[in-house]
Amino acid sequence: MKLRRDVFQAIADPTRRTIISLVALQALTPTAIAENFDYSRQTISKHIQILTECEILEQEQKGREIYYHLNPNGMKEIAEFIEPFRKLWDDRFNKLESVMKNYQSKK
Amino acid sequence: MELKTNVIAEDGKQEILITRTFDLPVELLFKAYTESEIIEQWMGTKVLKFDFQKHGSFQFSTSDPKGNQIGFNGTIHDFTTNQKIIRTFEMENMPFGVQLEIYEFEKLSENTSRLKQNVIYQSVNHRDQNLKLPFKQGINWAHNRLEEILTKSK
Numbered sequence: 001m002k003l004r005r006d007v008f009q010a011i012a013d014p015t016r017r018t019i020i021s022l023v024a025l026q027a028l029t030p031t032a033i034a035e036n037f038d039y040s041r042q043t044i045s046k047h048i049q050i051l052t053e054c055e056i057l058e059q060e061q062k063g064r065e066i067y068y069h070l071n072p073n074g075m076k077e078i079a080e081f082i083e084p085f086r087k088l089w090d091d092r093f094n095k096l097e098s099v100m101k102n103y104q105s106k107k
Numbered sequence: 108m109e110l111k112t113n114v115i116a117e118d119g120k121q122e123i124l125i126t127r128t129f130d131l132p133v134e135l136l137f138k139a140y141t142e143s144e145i146i147e148q149w150m151g152t153k154v155l156k157f158d159f160q161k162h163g164s165f166q167f168s169t170s171d172p173k174g175n176q177i178g179f180n181g182t183i184h185d186f187t188t189n190q191k192i193i194r195t196f197e198m199e200n201m202p203f204g205v206q207l208e209i210y211e212f213e214k215l216s217e218n219t220s221r222l223k224q225n226v227i228y229q230s231v232n233h234r235d236q237n238l239k240l241p242f243k244q245g246i247n248w249a250h251n252r253l254e255e256i257l258t259k260s261k
Binding site for chain 2: 095
């Protein structure tokens with residue numbers, strides 16, 4: 001239960017969501033992650049630290065470099081609760097949009 | 108397919124913020140929330156009562172997959188045409204509590220609009236219960252996105 005709450009906190013921040021989507025594509029070093037932002041290296045390090053503490057990111061030592069990759073279990077925690085809820089509303093809103101387009105064309 | 112809906116549910120808060128951009132004029136988006144025949148169509152519910160005015164109330168009834176009737180009701184607290192609706196919403200005979208819903212409608216262009224739906228629950232626990240509901244009900248949801256992420260991360 002504790003883990004899930006932490007995960008929610010982790011994805012509440014837009015910068016952290018961007019980091020998640022970057023790392024989802026490939027494992028990256030902290031430097032490579034920071035290059036995508038205008039923020040200071042320290043700010044990005046802080047976000048990476050939070051994501052690691054929430055077990056969304058995992059560290060891996062490759063030679064002298066540390067790489068971060070997604071922890072599949074951490075991502076599952078997010079997807080399990082937010083995604084079905086989001087999908088439910090997205091389906092509902094798609095329906096609303098098509099009903100109203102139909103209504104509009106009839107007028 | 109990318110979802111057009113965003114959901115923000117911050118840790119330890121008793122609210123959820125849902126936002127969505129529509130390819131609809133704001134007048135039509137607003138209408139979807141104020142006319143009973145239209146609500147029936149897009150929400151897939153039977154509208155038993157719908158008195159859209161300040162302090163007016165509404166009642167819906169929906170059949171679950173087993174054919175049981177589930178009742179919903181609420182009260183229109185206030186509204187501003189094409190801009191805002193504040194209402195309550197409650198699922199009857201269920202432990203999910205009553206929720207306060209604040210809908211903000213925004214015109215983006217002649218044919219596009221944005222909805223901000225802020226839902227405030229009785230407690231953090233009620234919020235989390237409601238958030239988990241679609242998951243628990245096993246509604247068909249896209250595993251695709253998660254699988255895509257996991258495959259790419261390998």
